[in-house]
Amino acid sequence: MPQAVTHILVALILVELFRDYFIKDKKKFPLHYVLIAGIAGLLPDIDIIAYWLLYFFGFSLDEVHRTFTHTLFFPLLFLVLALITTKVKAGITSKHHLKLNIVFIMIAIGSFIHLILDSIFAGTIMPFYPFSYSSFGLNLVSLLPETLANLAMPSLDAAILVLWLIHEEYKHKISRFY
Numbered sequence: 001m002p003q004a005v006t007h008i009l010v011a012l013i014l015v016e017l018f019r020d021y022f023i024k025d026k027k028k029f030p031l032h033y034v035l036i037a038g039i040a041g042l043l044p045d046i047d048i049i050a051y052w053l054l055y056f057f058g059f060s061l062d063e064v065h066r067t068f069t070h071t072l073f074f075p076l077l078f079l080v081l082a083l084i085t086t087k088v089k090a091g092i093t094s095k096h097h098l099k100l101n102i103v104f105i106m107i108a109i110g111s112f113i114h115l116i117l118d119s120i121f122a123g124t125i126m127p128f129y130p131f132s133y134s135s136f137g138l139n140l141v142s143l144l145p146e147t148l149a150n151l152a153m154p155s156l157d158a159a160i161l162v163l164w165l166i167h168e169e170y171k172h173k174i175s176r177f178y
Contacts, residue, residue: 001122004042005157010117011110012038013164020171030132032096033106041111044069044118072127078108121153
C-alpha cells in the first residue's frame with residue numbers, strides 16, 4: 001500500500017495545485033485548507049489504530065484494515081457534514097478564518113485521494129462495504145518483480161517529494177525562506 005508520506009503528499013499537492021492555478025482569491029482559500037487536505041489523505045488509515053486495539057480481542061488486520069474507512073461512505077460522510085455546516089457563519093478560528101464546511105470538504109477530498117491511491121497501487125478496496133464485498137483495484141505494484149515491488153512505494157515517496165519541492169521552488173521560491 002502507498003506509505004503515509006505518499007498519502008499526505010499527493011492530497012496536499014493536488015489541492016495546492018488547484019489553489020495555485022484555479023483559485024483567484026487566495027485569501028478565501030488559505031494554505032491551511034491545503035494542509036488539512038494533506039493530513040486527511042492519511043485519515044482512512046485510522047483503522048490501523050483500531051486494529052492495534054482490536055488485536056487483543058482476536059481480530060486480524062484483514063478484518064479491520066480497508067473495511068469501513070476505505071469505502072466511498074467515508075469521504076461521503078464528510079461531504080454530508082460539509083452540506084450540514086454550510087450555513088454555519090462562524091469560522092473555526094478567528095485568526096485563520098477557516099470555514100467549517102470547507103474544512104469538511106478538504107477532509108473528504110484527502111480521504112477520497114487515499115482510496116484512489118490504495119486501489120491503484122496496492123491491493124483493492126471494497127467501496128460499498130458492508131453492503132457489498134466486491135473489491136476494485138489495479139494493484140499495479142503486484143505486477144512488478146518482487147524485488148522491485150518492495151522498492152516501489154519508497155521510490156514513489158521520494159519521487160513525489162522531489163517533484164513537489166521543485167514545483168514549490170519554481171512557483172513559490174521556497175529557497176528564500178531559509
